[in-house]
Amino acid sequence: MSAMLLNKEKxxxxxxxxxxxxxWAPQAEGDAMHFAQVKEGxxxxxxxxxxxxxxxxxxxxxxxxxxxxxxxxxxxxEPVIDDExxxxxxxxxxxxxxxxxxxxxxxxxxxxxxxxxQEKVTLIGLTCTEPGLNCFCPSVGGxxxxxxxxxxxxxxxxENYYLEALTNKGEKLLGEAGDLMVEDKGDxxxxxxxxxxAAEKKINRTVDTKGxxxxxxxxxxDPLWKRVSASCLGCGTCxxxxxxxxxxxxxxxxxxxxxxxxxxxxxxxxxxxxxxxxGHNPRPTRRERTRNRINHKYNYYVDKFDVIACVGCGRCIxxxxxxxxxxxxxxxxxEAL
Amino acid sequence: MTTTGxxxxxxxxxxxxxxxxxxxxxxxxxxxxxFDEEKVREAWSHRPGQCAMIGVLGEGESMISISCSPTxxxxxxxxxxxxxxxxxxxxxxxxxxKMMVRGPYGNSFPIEDxxxxxxxxxxxxxGQAPLRPIVEFVKANRDKYAGLTMIYGAxxxxxxxxxxxxxxxxxxxxxxxxxxxxxxxEEWEHNVGFVPQMLLxxxxxxxxxxxxxxxxxxMIRFVLENLKKxxxxxxxxxxxxxxxxxxxxxxxxxxxxxxxYVCKDGPVFCYAVLKDIPEAFA
Numbered sequence: 001m002s003a004m005l006l007n008k009e010k011x012x013x014x015x016x017x018x019x020x021x022x023x024w025a026p027q028a029e030g031d032a033m034h035f036a037q038v039k040e041g042x043x044x045x046x047x048x049x050x051x052x053x054x055x056x057x058x059x060x061x062x063x064x065x066x067x068x069x070x071x072x073x074x075x076x077x078e079p080v081i082d083d084e085x086x087x088x089x090x091x092x093x094x095x096x097x098x099x100x101x102x103x104x105x106x107x108x109x110x111x112x113x114x115x116x117x118q119e120k121v122t123l124i125g126l127t128c129t130e131p132g133l134n135c136f137c138p139s140v141g142g143x144x145x146x147x148x149x150x151x152x153x154x155x156x157x158x159e160n161y162y163l164e165a166l167t168n169k170g171e172k173l174l175g176e177a178g179d180l181m182v183e184d185k186g187d188x189x190x191x192x193x194x195x196x197x198a199a200e201k202k203i204n205r206t207v208d209t210k211g212x213x214x215x216x217x218x219x220x221x222d223p224l225w226k227r228v229s230a231s232c233l234g235c236g237t238c239x240x241x242x243x244x245x246x247x248x249x250x251x252x253x254x255x256x257x258x259x260x261x262x263x264x265x266x267x268x269x270x271x272x273x274x275x276x277x278x279g280h281n282p283r284p285t286r287r288e289r290t291r292n293r294i295n296h297k298y299n300y301y302v303d304k305f306d307v308i309a310c311v312g313c314g315r316c317i318x319x320x321x322x323x324x325x326x327x328x329x330x331x332x333x334x335e336a337l
Numbered sequence: 338m339t340t341t342g343x344x345x346x347x348x349x350x351x352x353x354x355x356x357x358x359x360x361x362x363x364x365x366x367x368x369x370x371x372f373d374e375e376k377v378r379e380a381w382s383h384r385p386g387q388c389a390m391i392g393v394l395g396e397g398e399s400m401i402s403i404s405c406s407p408t409x410x411x412x413x414x415x416x417x418x419x420x421x422x423x424x425x426x427x428x429x430x431x432x433x434x435k436m437m438v439r440g441p442y443g444n445s446f447p448i449e450d451x452x453x454x455x456x457x458x459x460x461x462x463x464g465q466a467p468l469r470p471i472v473e474f475v476k477a478n479r480d481k482y483a484g485l486t487m488i489y490g491a492x493x494x495x496x497x498x499x500x501x502x503x504x505x506x507x508x509x510x511x512x513x514x515x516x517x518x519x520x521x522x523e524e525w526e527h528n529v530g531f532v533p534q535m536l537l538x539x540x541x542x543x544x545x546x547x548x549x550x551x552x553x554x555x556m557i558r559f560v561l562e563n564l565k566k567x568x569x570x571x572x573x574x575x576x577x578x579x580x581x582x583x584x585x586x587x588x589x590x591x592x593x594x595x596x597x598y599v600c601k602d603g604p605v606f607c608y609a610v611l612k613d614i615p616e617a618f619a
Contacts, residue, residue, distance in 0.1 A: 066345050069394050074349050074435050076394075108601065109586045112343045217595075220615045247590030250583045252395050259395050263583075266591070273591050274581050277421040280554070282580060282594070282616055292593075292616075300596035 001171055004181035005188050006161040012043045017177040018086055024058070025088040026051050035087065046089055046156060049132055050313065054094045054243035058085050059117040060101070063264040066113070066250070071257045081116040086173070088124045093137050093311040095123050095149035097243030103305040104246055113263075122169050125150040127192065129199050134314030136205040136327055142311050144199040145192070155192045162188040207330040209298070209308060215337040216299040220291075222336050228329045229290035231322040236267035238316035238324070239293070244309045247273075268293055294329060344586050347390065347398070347437035349373045350413070352430050358416055358498040365463060365498055366428050367404070367416045370436050378411055381441070385448055385470035386577065386605045389440030390585045391415055396426035400582040400600070403441060404466040406473035413438065416466045416498055442585040443604045446575060448474055451547045452481045459560050460489045461532050461552025465498050467577050467604070468551050476512065486541060490517035490532040494525055515539060533559035536567070543569040550576050554618060561608060574608035578617060 006014055015023075015038070025044035026033040032052035038044055068077045102118065105111040128135070128144035137143055147153055151170030155162040162184060165171040174181070219225075239245040249266040252259060266273060269289050275281045283289050301309035310326070317325045350370040358365040372378040383389075383403050392398030399421075405414035419428045430436060448471060456475050458468040468487075475485045487506065491497045497516065506514040517528035517535045528535055533556065541548075548569055550560045557576055564574050580592035580599045587601040595614040597603060611617050 071395050074394070074437075076346055078343060078346065104588060107587055109344050109588075111586075111588055112345075217615065246588070248583065248588070250398070250589070252397055254395055261394070263589075266583075266589070268590065276579075276581055277424070288616075295595075296590075296593070300593065303596045 001165045001167075002174060003165070003184040003189060004163045004174060004178075005157075005184050006163055006177075006181045008159060008161060010180045011161070014177050014180055015043050017180070018088070018173075021086045022084055023086045023088060024055075038088075044088065046126055046154065046161075048089070049130070050091050050094075050128075050315075052315070052319070053241060054097065054313065054315065055087055055090050056094070056097065056101075056243050058087055058121045059098055059114055060246065060265075061117075063262055064113055066261045066263055068258070068260045071254060071259050081113065081120065083120060085117075085121045086124065087121060089126045089154075090123050090150070091128060091313070092125050092144065092146035092148070092150065092153070093135075093142050093313040094243045095125050096142050096146050097149075097311045097313075098123075099149040100244050100301075100305075100307055100309055100311070101246045103307065104301075107304070122151045122173055123149060124152040124154060124170075124173075127153060127155040127196065127199070129156060129195050131199055131203045132314050132318070134205055134317040134325075134327070135203055135312060136207060136314065137312035138200060138203060139205075139207045139209060140308050140310050140312045143196070144203075145196045155188075155195060157188060157191045157195070160188065162192050205314070205327050207327050208334065209330070211337055212330065212333055213299045213302040213308070216295050216333065219333060219336050224329075224332050224336050225287045225291040228324065228332060229286045232269070232286040232290060232324060233322055234269050234271065234286055234289070235321060236269045237319050237321065238326075239267040239269055240265060241315040241319055243311055243313060243315075244297070268296070290324075290329075294326070294333070298330070298333075344439070345584070347392065347439040348377045350436050350438045352432055352434045352436055353412065354432055355430065358500075359496050361495070363418050363420060364428075365416050365418045367414060367498075368427070368430065368436065369412055369414050370438065371412045372438070373435075381411075383407055383413075383441035384445035385474050386445035386467055387441040387443050388585075388600075388604060389413065389415070389438050389442060390582075391417075391427065392423055392437050393426040393430070394437060397423040398437070398439075398583075399423040399427070400442065400579075400585060402467040402577075402604075404469045406470040406477065408474055408477035416463065418463050440585065442600055444602065446471055446549065446605050453483060453545070455483045455486065455541075455544075455546040457486045457541055457546055457548040458488070459532060459536055459548060459550040459552075460487075461556040462491050462496060463498065464550075464552030464556070465489050466551075468549060469499060471549060472506075476506075479512075483545060484511045485513070486539075487512075487514045488517070488532060488535055488539065489515070490519070490528075490535065492519045494518050494522055531559075532556055533563045536560060536563050541567065543567055543573060546573060548574050550574070558618060571609035571612060572607060575605060576608065576611065577604040578606060578611075579604060 023038040027036040105114040248263040297309040354369040583589040592599040594616040
C-alpha cells in the first residue's frame with residue numbers, strides 16, 4: 001500500500017479530484033461541526049476537533065427506508081442502495097466504531113442495508129493530533145491514528161499531508177490523485193509517528209478496562225447503579241451521539257396511500273424501548289437502563305463479539321446535559337470490583 | 338427463511354380460518370394462515386417453540402408464538418391477544434384477508450432430545466400458545482414419548498384457550514389433561530385453584546420427566562419454585578421468555594435479558610441457564 005505526501009498548497013486540487021464523487025466532509029454549522037455534502041468549488045479544511053454527531057449515518061442512517069408499499073396493497077418494493085459515498089475527515093474512533101457494529105450486523109443473519117451501505121462508502125480518516133478533553137480511545141483499544149475501518153488515513157504534518165492507503169479502495173482513490181503527490185521516502189512516516197506519540201500523551205482521561213467485562217455481572221445489585229444514574233434525565237443524548245450504539249425501532253410511515261416501513265435510531269435510555277404492551281417493563285427505571293447501557297457496551301458485547309462496544313470518543317461525556325461521565329462510571333465500577 | 342435475501346421482507350399469507358378462543362376486551366383470536374407462494378410454503382419449516390413476526394402493512398409487526406406443530410400440516414397458527422396497535426389491526430382480519438409473516442425466529446424446544454421421556458407442560462392463560470405445539474408434536478409422535486401430562490389454567494373458564502382440544506385428551510389413558518380456573522364457577526367440572534398449587538397437588542414424579550412452563554411471570558416464578566420442591570433438577574425444567582422485539586434477528590437491541598437476546602438465544606431457555614441470567618425475571 002502506498003504512502004504519499006501532499007503539499008497543502010495542492011489541497012484544493014486534491015479536493016477537486018474528489019469533487020466529482022459524492023463527497024462529504026466536516027463543516028461548521030452553528031456552534032458545531034457536522035458532516036455535510038461538499039458542493040462544487042468548496043474546499044473543506046481538516047482543522048477541526050470532531051463532529052458533534054458521529055458519521056454513522058453513512059452506513060446506518062438515522063431513519064432508513066426498509067421497503068415501500070401502497071396502503072391496502074401487498075406489493076413490497078425494496079430500496080436500491082447504490083450511491084457511492086466518500087467521507088473525508090472521519091476520526092479513527094468513528095471509523096473503528098463501524099467495524100465494531102459490523103460484527104452485530106453480520107451476526108448469523110446479514111443485515112442487507114448496513115452491508116450494502118458499507119460496501120459503497122470510502123472512508124478517508126484523519127489522525128488526531130489534538131485529542132479532545134474527554135477522549136479516551138487508547139483505554140478501549142483505539143488510538144489517535146488507529147486505522148481500523150479506514151480506507152485512507154491522512155495525517156497533518158504541517159507543510160504537508162501524509163496520506164496512507166489502507167485498503168484497495170483507498171489505493172484506487174489515491175491513485176486518481178497520484179500526480180498531485182510525491183511518494184514518501186520515510187520522513188513522512190517518521191514525522192507521523194512523532195505526532196501520534198505526542199497526541200497519545202495529550203490524552204488525559206484513562207480507564208483501565210481490565211477485569212470490567214468479567215466483573216460487571218457480580219455488580220448487578222451494587223448501589224453504584226443508583227448513584228450513577230440518579231441525575232439522568234433519560235434524554236437519550238448519550239446513545240444518539242454514540243458511534244457504536246446500533247439499536248433501532250421499526251415503524252410504518254404513511255403519506256396518503258404511499259407508505260414505507262422504516263427503521264430509526266432508538267435508545268435504551270427511553271422507557272418505551274423495553275415497555276411491553278401489557279404495561280410491564282423489565283427495565284422500569286433509569287437505574288436499570290443505565291446498568292444495561294454500561295453492561296451492553298462493556299460486558300454483553302465483549303461476551304458475544306469479543307470487543308468493547310465503546311471507542312472512547314467522549315461524546316456522551318461532552319454532551320450529557322447533566323454531566324454523567326462514562327469514564328467516571330467505569331472508575332466506580334473498578335472501585336466496586 | 339428468506340427468498341429475497343433480505344430477512345426483513347415479510348411473506349404474503351392468506352388467512353384461511355379464524356375463531357375466538359376467549360372473549361372480552363383482551364380477547365384472543367386464532368388465525369390459521371397459509372403462505373401464498375408455493376416456494377415460501379415449501380421452504381418454510383419451524384420447530385415447536387419458535388415464533389414469527391406477523392403483521393399488517395401500514396400498521397406494523399408483532400412477534401407471536403407459532404401455536405401449531407409442524408406435524409399438523411403446511412399451515413401456521415397464531416393465537417393473538419388484542420392488546421395494542423398491531424394486534425388490534427390483526428384482529429380485524431377474517432378468512433380470505435392477507436397477513437404478512439416472516440420467520441421463523443428463535444431457538445426451539447429440544448423436543449428430539451426428550452424422546453423416551455415423560456413430558457409435563459404447565460401453562461397459564463395465553464402461555465398455552467407456545468406449549469400447544471409440544472402437545473401436538475407428542476400426540477403425533479406418541480410412540481416416541483413415555484407420556485404427556487398437561488396442566489393448564491386461567492382466571493376463568495372463558496379465559497382458557499384451545500378448550501375444544503382437551504376433551505379427547507382427558508379421555509386418553511397416557512395423555513392426561515388437567516384444567517384449572519382461579520375461582521369457582523357453575524357447571525365447571527375441573528379443578529379450581531392456581532396452577533402452581535395444582536402442580537403440587539398432582540405431585541408428578543420428576544423421574545425421566547421434562548417440565549415446560551409458560552404463562553404470566555408470577556405464575557412461572559411459583560411453578561419453578563414448586564417444581565424444585567417436587568425434586569426436579571434445573572436441567573429438567575424449560576420455559577420461554579418474552580420481551581419487546583422489533584427485528585427478530587438480533588440487531589435492534591431491545592429484547593436482551595442480560596447477555597441473551599430473547600429473539601435469537603431464546604425464547605426457549607433451560608432453567609439451568611436461565612437462573613443465571615440477571616434480568617430473566619425482571
